[in-house]
Amino acid sequence: xxxxxxxxxxxxxxxxxxxxLLSGSGQRAIHRELWAPEVTDLKGAxxxxxxxxxxxxxxxDRSVLDLGCGVGTAALYLARRLPxxxxxxxxxxxxxxxxxxxxxxxxxxxxxxxxxxxxFTALPAGLVGFDVAFAIESFVHADPASAFxxxxxxxxxxxxxxxxxxxxxxxxxADPRLxxxxxxWHAETLVSVPEAAALAAEAGLELxxxxxxxxxxxxxxxxxxxxxxLQPALRRARSRSxxxxxxxxxxxxxxxxxxxxxxxxxxxxxxxx
Ligand SMILES: C[S@@+](CC[C@H](N)C(=O)[O-])C[C@H]1O[C@@H](n2cnc3c(N)ncnc32)[C@H](O)[C@@H]1O
Numbered sequence: 001x002x003x004x005x006x007x008x009x010x011x012x013x014x015x016x017x018x019x020x021l022l023s024g025s026g027q028r029a030i031h032r033e034l035w036a037p038e039v040t041d042l043k044g045a046x047x048x049x050x051x052x053x054x055x056x057x058x059x060x061d062r063s064v065l066d067l068g069c070g071v072g073t074a075a076l077y078l079a080r081r082l083p084x085x086x087x088x089x090x091x092x093x094x095x096x097x098x099x100x101x102x103x104x105x106x107x108x109x110x111x112x113x114x115x116x117x118x119x120f121t122a123l124p125a126g127l128v129g130f131d132v133a134f135a136i137e138s139f140v141h142a143d144p145a146s147a148f149x150x151x152x153x154x155x156x157x158x159x160x161x162x163x164x165x166x167x168x169x170x171x172x173x174a175d176p177r178l179x180x181x182x183x184x185w186h187a188e189t190l191v192s193v194p195e196a197a198a199l200a201a202e203a204g205l206e207l208x209x210x211x212x213x214x215x216x217x218x219x220x221x222x223x224x225x226x227x228x229x230l231q232p233a234l235r236r237a238r239s240r241s242x243x244x245x246x247x248x249x250x251x252x253x254x255x256x257x258x259x260x261x262x263x264x265x266x267x268x269x270x271x272x273x
Contacts, residue, residue, distance in 0.1 A: 005143020005188040006091050006119045012186055012242060013092035017071065019243060021098075023223075028102065030070040031137040031165075032264070034216040048216070049165050050077040052266055053134045056163055057082055061131035062111075065089070065155055067120040067148070068138020072099025072113060079111040086111065087127065089118040091141075121147035127155050134163040143188035145196070149203035158273040162205055165213070167253070167262045168193055177256055184238070184249020193265065200269050209268035217264055219254050227251050 020030045025042050033045035034052075053074065057064065062084055066075050069088025072095075079086050090096050099115040118124055120135070121142060133152050142148035152162045169178070169190045181187050191199065197207040227234070227247050234251075237244035256262040 005141060005186075006121060008186055009141045010091045010093075012246075013090070014094040015242060016246065017092065017095050017098065021071065028071050028073040030073075033218055034213055035218055036213075036216045039216075045218075047077060049136050050074050052165065052213075053132075053136070053163055054078055054081060056134075056161065056268065057084060057132055063087075063130045063132075065127065065130040065133040067133055067135040067152060068141065069095070069099060069115060070136075071095050072102055072115055074134070074136060075099070075113040075115070076103060076106050076109070079109040079113050080106075082110060084111040086113050087130075088113065088115045089120060089123070089127070090115070091117070091119055093117045120151055123151045123155055129157050130155050130160055131157060132161050132163070134165070136165045139164045139166040140185065140187040140189050145189040145191055146199050146202065148189070149200045149205055152269075153200075153203040153205050153271055156271040158271055160271045162200075162269040162271070164196075164265075164267040164269070166265070166267075168196065168265050168267075169261065170263055171261055175261060177252070177259065177261060180248055180252030181256055181262070184245050184247070184251075185253055186246075186249070190262070193267065196267060204272050205269040206272055207267060208270050209266075211266040212263055213266055214257065214264045217257065219257055224251070224254055228254075 027046040029046040031049055034048035035045050036048050039045050039048055064084045064086045066088040069090045072088050075086035075088045096115045096117045103113050169192045193210050228251055234244045234247050238248050
């Protein structure tokens with residue numbers, strides 16, 4: 001059964017994916033740049049999240065599940081570099097259509113890729129036995145987070161690992177500065193690390209690591225400053241335009257990071273055997 005949050009995410013990504021692709025510097029990554037010390041250019045910053053996932057895939061791992069796969073960029077990036085078979089699921093049929101198109105036009109891969117429209121809070125029964133599952137900037141859309149962890153755990157083999165790269169809360173869930181992030185960013189789930197660990201534990205997943213990637217973000221780029229300056233107009237337009245709404249959400253997200261209310265983290269979980 002598709003949840004309300006999933007239905008909202010589907011509408012949002014079906015309508016707006018082409019705008020994300022236009023603003024993504026040609027790398028087709030629908031997530032933020034990460035300027036780790038070894039990153040030297042924008043392409044590297046957009047693929048850094050993919051490199052972090054690749055690092056976590058061991059020599060024995062063959063099957064990988066991308067929960068919230070966007071237009072398939074991570075799957076193609078991984079299968080090009082590693083002998084892995086990647087299944088990507090997105091709630092957006094439009095994204096899956098684009099992912100399949102980009103895969104068909106892609107050069108040789110060391111593994112395989114396959115994409116499906118599916119809700120990661122109610123995965124198809126056949127998606128089981130994966131060595132690794134990962135979610136880049138999709139976990140915040142989970143409605144509810146407990147269902148995300150339950151389904152991820154079900155999809156993994158015993159001993160399999162789940163990687164989540166996303167925003168986590170550091171303080172009071174009722175802080176009003178988070179409101180625009182929740183609505184504009186469609187962030188149904190803004191949990192703290194201990195809350196994520198407790199929810200995952202209920203699903204049989206143990207938190208084994210948590211790395212703060214926040215310092216690698218570049219907040220306040222010129223386009224962010226322009227969007228900040230346009231906030232009065234964007235706030236007036238938000239009820240009529242999902243794009244204006246998302247720019248209000250993105251600005252709020254940046255302000256929450258600056259205020260230390262959010263961190264951007266890589267969380268590692270293992271499915272108990
Ligand atoms: C910010 S985009 C990130 C896409 C991709 N991971 C990337 O980094 O380019 C969020 C993704 O989560 C997916 N998503 C949101 N809710 C979902 C759900 N309930 N089930 C499956 N995918 C979902 C969206 O369709 C979209 O692909």
